[in-house]
Amino acid sequence: MKLSLNPRILCISDPDFANKPYPYAFGCVPKKIELLGTPVLHLNPSQSTFELFKASIEKFKPDLIFGFIQPLNQQKKIAGFLDEFHPVPAINWSLEDPNWVASQKCNYTMIDTSSSFDLWFCNDSKMVPFWKTKAAFMPPGFDDLIYNDFKIDRIFDVSYVGNITFENRDMFWPYLKALAAYGKKTAMCINRPMGLPLLPKPFERLLTSKKNRHFLQSLPFWKCHWGNPINEQEKALLVNKSKIHWGMNRLKGDREWEKTIRNLLPNYPLDKHGLFYQLKGRIFHAVGAGAMALNEYCPELENFFEIGKEIITFEYGEVEDLKEKLSWYLAHDNERKKIARAGYERGRKQHTFSARINQILHIVKNEL
Numbered sequence: 001m002k003l004s005l006n007p008r009i010l011c012i013s014d015p016d017f018a019n020k021p022y023p024y025a026f027g028c029v030p031k032k033i034e035l036l037g038t039p040v041l042h043l044n045p046s047q048s049t050f051e052l053f054k055a056s057i058e059k060f061k062p063d064l065i066f067g068f069i070q071p072l073n074q075q076k077k078i079a080g081f082l083d084e085f086h087p088v089p090a091i092n093w094s095l096e097d098p099n100w101v102a103s104q105k106c107n108y109t110m111i112d113t114s115s116s117f118d119l120w121f122c123n124d125s126k127m128v129p130f131w132k133t134k135a136a137f138m139p140p141g142f143d144d145l146i147y148n149d150f151k152i153d154r155i156f157d158v159s160y161v162g163n164i165t166f167e168n169r170d171m172f173w174p175y176l177k178a179l180a181a182y183g184k185k186t187a188m189c190i191n192r193p194m195g196l197p198l199l200p201k202p203f204e205r206l207l208t209s210k211k212n213r214h215f216l217q218s219l220p221f222w223k224c225h226w227g228n229p230i231n232e233q234e235k236a237l238l239v240n241k242s243k244i245h246w247g248m249n250r251l252k253g254d255r256e257w258e259k260t261i262r263n264l265l266p267n268y269p270l271d272k273h274g275l276f277y278q279l280k281g282r283i284f285h286a287v288g289a290g291a292m293a294l295n296e297y298c299p300e301l302e303n304f305f306e307i308g309k310e311i312i313t314f315e316y317g318e319v320e321d322l323k324e325k326l327s328w329y330l331a332h333d334n335e336r337k338k339i340a341r342a343g344y345e346r347g348r349k350q351h352t353f354s355a356r357i358n359q360i361l362h363i364v365k366n367e368l
Helices: 031-035 052-058 073-086 109-114 125-130 169-180 200-210 211-217 233-238 255-264 282-288 297-304 319-331 333-350 353-367
Strands: 009-014 042-044 062-068 088-092 119-122 132-137 156-161 185-189 242-247 294-295 311-313
Touching: 009 031, 009 211, 031 042, 031 062, 031 353, 042 052, 052 073, 052 319, 052 353, 073 088, 073 109, 088 353, 119 125, 119 353, 125 132, 132 185, 132 353, 156 169, 156 319, 169 319, 200 211, 233 282, 242 282, 242 319, 242 333, 255 319, 282 294, 282 333, 294 319, 294 333, 311 319, 319 333
Parallel strands: 009 042, 009 062, 062 088, 088 119, 119 132, 156 185, 156 242, 242 294, 294 311
Antiparallel strands: none
């Protein structure tokens, strides 16, 4: 495909990420496309009708439809529009593979909807062969206008931003306990407090209930700082307050989800533990805010960082490996700061959302 230096782009993206658990995480993408200096028209898939979609294309005359559509129902909706009216190439960049590939509530999958697009970008490299169109691996990045080294005191030894569910809690729990060992020097931004053991499901529901969270957070005896940031700016500030930012890639859903995915993708390569995993955005947020990234190892990381010099990794299933690395790097400030600075510089050169969009457009020019 011959794209001009300033192609006209119709960007289809929901700025609220459809109010999913991380509604603020990726809302910057349409603005990042605009900052390239190219004419952009933005459509929200949750609000658009086919008539608006068609009229916008006919009036704006884009060279490319750039989808950043995450929820499955929105992908299905836009795929239907494209089946009716598809005058220019259309791509989509999905950041929720493989865990949103299928849903028990739908009789269709992401793989079905991908057939309506000309090129599909996914954040799970193992998914590339399974799409019903041309596909390429494209991981998350970070917004360099929000994530920066603020040069403030790093008051937390280690931090983590995420959630645990009843399905994945046994997998996460040994690692969360290792982080919680640092007590008030830990920022554990999850949906339950540390300081209590894992409880039966009804009691866990009380602990993770948003209605109870304000009261629970007011109690004086929780072991760690906890509570998720309410927006991306707060998250960037939290990571700036952290010496080390921790992340894990393994996925575990309920039995029906796993059964559905395994039936849908019988040749999908699970890891040596028989688990799904995806390269998540947390590691890019960590380097973007100047913390040392301590992330669970996955082979894809080798393509983005020099492990041991720009980030540090630990092996899944070896909690002692994590404990030893936490202890060593917290005791050796100069080495930790050297790695954090190298990761920060690599991140700003290659792993911003602006860099990702340029990479996508380069692939579009060569593949379509």
